[in-house]
Amino acid sequence: MPDFPNPFVSNVPERKMNFEELTRAIRIDIAGELEAIHLYQAHAQATDNELVKEVLLDIADEERVHVGELQRLLTLLLDDEAELLAQGKAEVDAEAAKLGIQTASGSASASAGEAPTIGSLR
Numbered sequence: 404m405p406d407f408p409n410p411f412v413s414n415v416p417e418r419k420m421n422f423e424e425l426t427r428a429i430r431i432d433i434a435g436e437l438e439a440i441h442l443y444q445a446h447a448q449a450t451d452n453e454l455v456k457e458v459l460l461d462i463a464d465e466e467r468v469h470v471g472e473l474q475r476l477l478t479l480l481l482d483d484e485a486e487l488l489a490q491g492k493a494e495v496d497a498e499a500a501k502l503g504i505q506t507a508s509g510s511a512s513a514s515a516g517e518a519p520t521i522g523s524l525r
Contacts, residue, residue, distance in 0.1 A: 447459035447463070
């Protein structure tokens with residue numbers, strides 16, 4: 404939730420962030436974007452007003468783009484970020500393949516009549 408009551412939260416300090424503070428700040432920014440996505444999607448789900456729903460879901464998608472931009476910054480700043488993200492993706496894809504779940508990257512296929520998969524729920 405917004406931290407508006409804290410008058411110092413948005414003040415630019417008299418000094419610039421060091422590298423560690425910068426990367427931590429970007430991760431906090433990512434968390435804020437993820438929270439915004441959650442809220443916009445929840446609010447869209449909680450209304451029957453089609454205009455409001457459409458606008459909120461569009462805004463949520465814009466926030467997802469922001470997550471990608473911020474994550475890309477981290478991959479440019481941190482030498483191991485892209486490698487660790489790829490490792491996480493590979494671990495999930497391997498587990499999905501073991502379960503016969505079709506992923507967005509197409510790593511496995513489920514048989515007809517099986518329970519819904521991650522890919523089929525889109």
